Amino acid sequence: MATNTIDDGEIALENNDKTEESTSPPKDECNVALSDTPFHLLESRWTFWYTHRPTTFRNSSVNYDSCLKKLGSFGSIEEFWCYYDHMKFPSELPLYSDVHLFKENLKPMWEEEGNRLGGKWILRLKKGLSTRLWELLVLALIGEQFNVGKEICGIVCSIRPQEDLISIWTKTANNQMSKAFESPKLIWWIIIPTCIVHLFLMAHWPYPIPFRYLGLFGDFCYYLISNYRILLCLILWATVIAHLFEAIAARQICSQLNIDQDSTYLWMIQTFILGYPSLSILQGYKRRGLCFTINMSSSSNNQQAKPPAMNLSDAEWKKKLTNKQYRILRQKDTEYPGTGEYDKHFETGIYKCAGCGQELYDSSSKFDSRCGWPAFSSSIDTAVRRHVDADGYREEISCATCNGHLGHVFAGEGLRDANGKIVRERHCVNSASLQFQRGK
Template structure:
């Protein structure tokens, strides 16, 4: 009997193992197929949110420990508020795994950030473009990008890219140019760079930044011929008409003499109106320079040029401001 039982039971064990192994193999295959249905990101990222006036550490919220799949990213991103919907003094951070958005963090402390200043209402579109570019590894600088930040402030919004090594000029410049490319920014758009050591020293992220060097532009040379010449001629006609050689100017001289003889008060009014208008435009240029975050020396140059040329100079500054990029 024993022998028969052994003969009966002995074949069943391998069969059972065969079934178990087959089931296990099937489960592993299903798991593999399930994993293959996901799309892994090149890196792992974490969303953070901060809001003042509470302290930075107390206000940081980790939305997820790690986003490593594209489907996970979309799940969180689709339920997030747009920057335009956030209250003032809010910050959205997207940082690499195990990196906190803090200046003194070990992976950040030797780095800095590129800063783009925006008019209110432009941050949502540009922030989304930058998020997609970062998770899609469009910058191609390896681990040099620590994260990105969108900051909502009363007068402006700011977008910044945190870099790992501030003194690596080649990489930081490449990040700057790629940022302009992915956001479709004009080449003259000013981007500011500030190291985290400087931020720690002034306890501020966006003040006292390194501004652009090429932030002064002159209009076409024809304006330097026409506007000053007309201004000098008008001044002489009003205050010193005897200095004008009317006879030597032919028909033009006769016309000018006629104006002085019959409309001197009107010319006087025009002269002082233009003079005051140029003063107003010079101070308007200073205000725009402050909005554009232009350094003091260049601001003085803009004011002097605008006082001399008037609107042709001011129009250039207004063009930069109208684009909403500073």
């Protein structure tokens, strides 16, 4: 497998400046070196996969499946080291490369049966830190060191320009995994509320006489009340306003970490009461790059993924679509915000795919997100496919019938629909990808 000629399927493998004869596939070396050696079998069989998606991939119609290369499968310790010794470290791979380790017969694709209802954990790392952590994670995974090992489908190391990502894919996207709430030490719950209440009494209590019975501390408080009551009021309300802004900042961090709505409310209330001691915990989560479970399944929990039913050549698509529709649906371009005809469109009816006519969204799910693109809270069952975007961050949505690019999905933003109900996620769709049919 390790040769001097490196292409997209072999770029993850080491050359080590050896000749072509000495860099034959590791599997052949295993057959020779270990033919008479007993194998130490692993509990599960695993497969290494590799993808390299340069920036040009994002604006092309190349399928993700065509970029996915299988490096090899193994079921024993000896076979694993034959592959791993010939693989490049993640830090040596080009940008937009992904190395996958998944259980055998399971591809790193959300459309796979074992991944369809799953989710993933994402760890964001500074450049240069991924190699060591990836190696430890690989060894722990194949060595069955996780108590929930059977729940794990595989792991991915993604090389990106600003940071590297390590993802753990799970079979199910259990909502409980995304509920993260932590409280500061008890001492902060005693000190901060007590100080705020005491400051409120000093600033607004019209009868300061009882403070004179608290000894020297009471005399000092009485002196402040008598001479600096206005200053005390300013300090009190400055504290309240500061805690309010810290609560808003906590909500934004919870949205970035994809923490569920109930836990987000708890974080906001706690941060409004305690201020920075609560906010600093969330900031610590953000610095460590921890991103909680992201449900990568479709809008309907029971949706069955299906392959595109309409496959046309590029020439046929160009003939069928307008230039703008072709650029967005087939080349995954994005229209400028506020320029689409359906951004402020709220008539009753059905929104269909502009490429194939597949019904995608009911008008009842549309709401005004003020983002500049049409926004929907959910799609019609089985109409929309979801998969990880080429940038490794966002979740792309496409038509399940023709695989035309629609837009992206964003979760945990705290937006509300026309009825005032908080929406779990926002389908941000290009107007050029849609056509509208009045009525229902």
